[in-house]
Amino acid sequence: MKIKSATFVVSNSEVSKCPNTRIPEYAFIGRSNVGKSSLINMLTNRKSLAKTSGRPGKTQLINHFLINENWHLVDLPGYGYARVSKKDKKYFQKFITDYFEQREQMISAFVLVDCRHEPQKIDMEFMEYMGEKEIPFSIIFTKADKLRPQALERNIEEYKRIMLEGVWWEFPNYFVSSSSDGTGQDEILNYIEEINSN
Numbered sequence: 001m002k003i004k005s006a007t008f009v010v011s012n013s014e015v016s017k018c019p020n021t022r023i024p025e026y027a028f029i030g031r032s033n034v035g036k037s038s039l040i041n042m043l044t045n046r047k048s049l050a051k052t053s054g055r056p057g058k059t060q061l062i063n064h065f066l067i068n069e070n071w072h073l074v075d076l077p078g079y080g081y082a083r084v085s086k087k088d089k090k091y092f093q094k095f096i097t098d099y100f101e102q103r104e105q106m107i108s109a110f111v112l113v114d115c116r117h118e119p120q121k122i123d124m125e126f127m128e129y130m131g132e133k134e135i136p137f138s139i140i141f142t143k144a145d146k147l148r149p150q151a152l153e154r155n156i157e158e159y160k161r162i163m164l165e166g167v168w169w170e171f172p173n174y175f176v177s178s179s180s181d182g183t184g185q186d187e188i189l190n191y192i193e194e195i196n197s198n
């Protein structure tokens, strides 16, 4: 898919206020600082369409971008746990789970994980949450420029091993990306184009 236009639409703190259209959308989610906003800029060939920062917690709202006048790309804040009860039970921030559970226009999500790290508990739990709710997603291993191909391969294999030993029957669809050198751009955009045309 060629990007002909990419424009910022609106930022929201609540799902109910997100654009009231039937335009299909694709959401990017993952821990703070994993590279969600940078990936959105890379995919759209824009330097600063989405705001990025070296400090975690830059994106705080649900951000809609309109691409090629026919689909929405959504930049979300990093997930973490919100403490909600005396027993110290923790959940993902409510507006993030509300977004995924209520947003009917959301066709498929991309869960970003940093390719340099071994599987982290919070990412595993978030993907299990997505699985339980039957929300379609792919994994994106970000910052691939930071690892040699062999180390990258090893880390992906470790994800496969841990997920397949856990609750997963099959390893989710996945991509590898680098916002520094453009790795993954064609694959991710073509994947979105393919789903969008069905």
Ligand code: GTP
Binding pocket: 030, 031, 032, 033, 034, 035, 036, 037, 038, 039, 051, 052, 053, 054, 055, 056, 057, 058, 059, 060, 076, 077, 078, 142, 143, 144, 145, 146, 177, 178, 179, 180
């Ligand atoms: P929050 O909005 O805080 O949740 O973070 P985010 O996931 O949107 O991350 P962001 O895109 O702001 O990037 C975080 C940091 O990682 C920035 O310093 C980026 O320059 C850096 N970064 C993001 N993607 C890549 C990548 O592919 N390669 C390298 N080397 N650095 C990256």
Ligand code: MG
Binding pocket: 036, 037, 038, 051, 052, 058, 059, 075, 076, 077
């Ligand atoms: Mg961000």
